[in-house]
Amino acid sequence: MRADACGKAVVPVPGARPPLPVSCGVPDAYADHVTELSENSPPAGRMKVVLADDEHLVRGAIAALLGLEEDIEIAAQVGRGDLVLAAVREHDADIAVLDIEMPGAGGLEVADDLRTAAPGCGVLILTSFGRPGYLRRALSSGARGFLAKDAPVDQLVGAIRKVHAGGRYIDSELAAAAMTAGESPLTEREADVLRAAVDGSSAAKIARALHLSEGTVRNYLSNAIAKTGTDNRMSAIRTAQDMGWL
Structure with missing residues (x-):
């Protein structure tokens, strides 16, 4: 039998790992609070x-x-x-x-x-x-x-x-x-036309930018308005943006 640094008797146990050193005067219950950092603990450094x-x-x-x-x-x-x-x-x-x-x-x-x-x-x-x-x-x-x-x-x-x-x-x-919210009901082209209309561009300007006819642009806008349940292109754009479809 030997004594630890604090004078307490230490009984060796065959096959057991040696105990960690402790500081004298520290209550044994304090050891319960010495644990590995949990997920909620702050990381090292600022x-x-x-x-x-x-x-x-x-x-x-x-x-x-x-x-x-x-x-x-x-x-x-x-x-x-x-x-x-x-x-x-x-x-x-x-x-x-x-x-x-x-x-x-x-x-x-x-x-x-x-x-x-x-x-x-x-x-x-x-x-x-x-x-x-x-x-x-x-x-x-x-x-x-x-x-x-x-x-x-x-x-x-x-x-x-x-x-x-x-x-x-x-x-x-x-x-x-x-x-x-679900997946977007808009086709890729309908979404393209709505994006091009965000700044208030006319059907003619959108048609030139996307290389489409004006009639096709108007059809895409009408489809987008119907699918978003709105009554004009700007409302359709806002709804599509809010839903993450653009």
Whole structure:
């Protein structure tokens, strides 16, 4: 029989691994709290986050809450989408948290830019709009996180950590809405014509751009209006965008 560093008797057990050394005066119960990091534990190091939202009070509140986390550093705050890329590059940001609608450039457009210009920066989109089309477009733009703007802060923190670790985080309710929206009823050509009509172009201009006859363009527009259950081309465009069909 031998004694440990604290003077306690240690009875050797044949075949057993030697016990880890302990510090004297530390209660045995403390050992119950020494475990491997769980999935919810913060990763090592601090994540540099660029936060973009055109609502000053909302942006400030989110920044203050995220700043309480020991592994998150708010590297920059911007109120316009067209300022995000410069901020990400200046601070070598790990994560960009973007509002979906901002002046200068929306979150989806910014996400697409970051995918090519700053591929090392993970993108998380915040939205106040539960439109299924936004989720589909966010994923196609390269965003790895998508959740509601009114989500609890711990959910946002978890999403940031997951995206930083290389995973995806999708709000379950928004994902369910996108799944129930179904596939697009529009043909490829009908969708092309609607996209070309977004800026209010005439049938003649769309026909020239797509190398179609004016009559064919009008037929495609009529079909798209009928399939979206609307009564004019602009309403058809909005519905198709909201549903993620464009």
